[in-house]
Each structure stands twice: as C-alpha cells, then as structure tokens.
C-alpha cells in the first residue's frame with residue numbers, strides 16, 4: 494500500500510508537519526529528495542519573481558526539507574537521505590544558470606549535511622544525473638549521454654548498497670564534468686552547451 498502526504502517545497506513552514514507525518518508511521522530506511530523545477534531560463538531572466546521560485550523550490554525548499562528529514566533520520570539512528578542534484582550545478586552554463594545555481598547550492602548543502610551526519614549512522618548520498626528523459630526535459634534537445642529514470646534508479650540502488658557519497662549518472666559524466674569544470678572561462682563560454 495502506498496500512502497501519500499501533501500508537500501510543497503515552497504512552504505518551508507509546513508515541512509516539519511508534513512514530513513513529520515511520514516516519520517510518525519515508523520522508521521524510514523530511505524528518503525529520496527527528488528523534487529525540483531527547471532524553470533524557463535529565457536523567461537525567468539526577465540521575471541525575477543519566477544527565477545526566485547526556481548531557487549526557492551530547488552534550493553531553500555530542499556534546505557528545509559533536508560534538515561527536517563536529517564533530524565528525523567538521526568533521531569531513529571539510521572537511514573539514507575538521497576538528494577537528486579544535477580550536473581547543471583557543477584558549472585553554471587549560460588543556457589540555464591538560474592536552475593544550475595539552485596542545484597549548485599543544493600549540492601553544496603547536501604555535501605555539508607553528509608559530513609555533518611558522518612558517523613551518526615545516517616548516510617547522505619548526492620546524485621548528479623546529466624540529461625534524463627522525464628517530464629522536466631520533454632521537448633528539449635537531448636544532451637550527449639542522455640539517460641533514463643530507470644538508469645538513475647539503478648544507480649541510486651547501487652550507490653545505496655555501496656553506501657556511496659556521490660553518484661554520477663551515467664558514470665562517465667564524472668570525468669566529463671571534471672574536465673569541463675576546469676576549462677578556462679572564455680573557452681567554456683564558447684562551448685555549445
């Protein structure tokens with residue numbers, strides 16, 4: 494049986510209550526933080542309030558939900574918090590820096606939280622997928638190394654078994670992003686990414 498609880502990332506004041514209902518049902522082995530919004534970069538650059546909604550959903554919404562879940566997992570003494578970050582947060586691109594910057598913040602937050610919880614029995618795993626064919630990317634031109642939600646799920650499962658701290662999907666993106674991250678700015682700017 495699946496039970497659902499209403500949750501709005503944009504309403505952090507309600508997170509303790511909403512997520513508390515889930516933890517009140519019994520121990521939770523794994524929390525998958527998988528909400529997010531891509532926004533519309535071209536539009537949002539001209540509409541700061543829309544841009545802020547992207548940032549608040551992906552970053553501050555996750556800070557709040559992540560801390561509530563981390564506290565509950567710590568109280569039960571075990572469990573994993575899996576956070577869906579993105580390669581977009583690895584280096585901001587002209588084409589989607591509003592979303593990318595929100596994911597960069599989320600990624601840094603999740604890494605720090607993982608360090609804070611190290612040794613407590615609670616494990617935080619940061620997942621950095623590239624282009625995944627989902628509703629979020631429907632209609633967008635596919636990026637190289639595009640993947641599927643099923644491949645992300647398999648990588649998450651393997652990462653949990655290994656108690657990994659960082660997972661790239663596909664794995665080759667770790668090397669690709671390592672190179673892209675160190676490209677000189679002027680060169681990176683001219684890339685068709």
Ligand SMILES: NC(=O)c1ccc[n+]([C@@H]2O[C@H](COP(=O)([O-])OP(=O)(O)OC[C@H]3O[C@@H](n4cnc5c(N)ncnc54)[C@H](OP(=O)(O)O)[C@@H]3O)[C@@H](O)[C@H]2O)c1
Nearest residue numbers: 501502503527528529577578579622623624625627628629
């Ligand atoms: N697709 C990609 O290429 C890709 C790549 C890297 C990382 N990611 C990340 O993977 C995660 C899942 O994305 P997806 O590709 O599966 O996209 P998706 O199908 O659009 O799913 C996004 C999810 O976020 C939820 N959401 C959006 N705003 C919310 C809010 N204010 N409060 C609560 N939930 C909210 C949506 O809920 P509703 O169904 O109610 O709208 C939906 O369930 C996201 O964090 C995304 O940034 C995606």
